[in-house]
Amino acid sequence: MHSRSWRFGSLHKLALALIGASGLLLGGLALQADESDSSSGSTSALKVTQEGADESDTISEEEYIPATKAELRRKLNRIQYDVTQNAATEPAFRNAYWNNKKRGEYHCIVCDKPLFDSKTKFKSGTGWPSFYLPIAKDAVGYQTDYKMLYPRTEVHCKRCEAHLGHLFDDGPAPSGKRFCMNSASMKFIEAKSESKK
Structure with a gap:
């Protein structure tokens, strides 16, 4: 036996x-991976082709002072902290933005960096908000994780390194990518209505 x-x-x-x-x-x-040096060591960075984006299509960076773990525990709720700081995954279909159809931008919950635009959001059927492109080339960073016994491309905020979700190769055109994000790692900024004049 x-x-x-x-x-x-x-x-x-x-x-x-x-x-x-x-x-x-x-x-x-x-995937085309580049090895790039960062202050924390060598990480693998993924090249994502963005239609209509050029080298000048970047988000201007202001001086960013990272919050301490204690400050983040006070600022974030439990699931936001677990997702962004411990790479946890929130439940599918039971999160704030998986079915959000409003126009606007998704920003990092930790540092407020713009990450994704609703124009690139699509219905993936996974229960998590999914996008085919980030808002700008320098919005997100990438590294490989092996938490599932096979390599996955982890996506994090380029400014504060908060964990956002994972990148998969089963998305729609034009990129063929699916940025599968956790709602808890983002806040939604609704577009101002143009009907008010």
């Missing part, structure tokens, strides 16, 4: 390893 259980466990581990290896191979072929 124990040997049969052991064989199943070994086969299960082997299957997971093969799935992870094939994901790494496919992910490596599908």
Whole structure:
């Protein structure tokens, strides 16, 4: 009985390893990764092609002073803190923006950096807000995480490094990417109505 259980466990581990290896191979072929140095060491940065965006399409940066962990605990609610600081994932279909259809921008909940525009939001069926492009090339950063036994591209705020979600290669045109974000990592700024004149 124990040997049969052991064989199943070994086969299960082997299957997971093969799935992870094939994901790494496919992910490596599908994504173009650059190695770039940062102040915290070397990280992998993903090139995302943005239609209509050029090198001058950047968000101006002001002097940003990062909040301490204690300040963030006071500022954020539990799920916001867990998602942005501990890379947790909020429940699907039970979050603020998965079905938000209003026009506006999504900003980082920690530092208020603009991240995504509602124009690039699409219905992914996943239960999380999904976008096919960030608002600007320098809005988000990328690194590889292995928390699921296979590599995934983690997306974080480029300014404060708050965890936002993950990037997948199953999105719509023009990018073919799906930025699957946690509502808890963002705040929505509704567009001002143009009907008032």
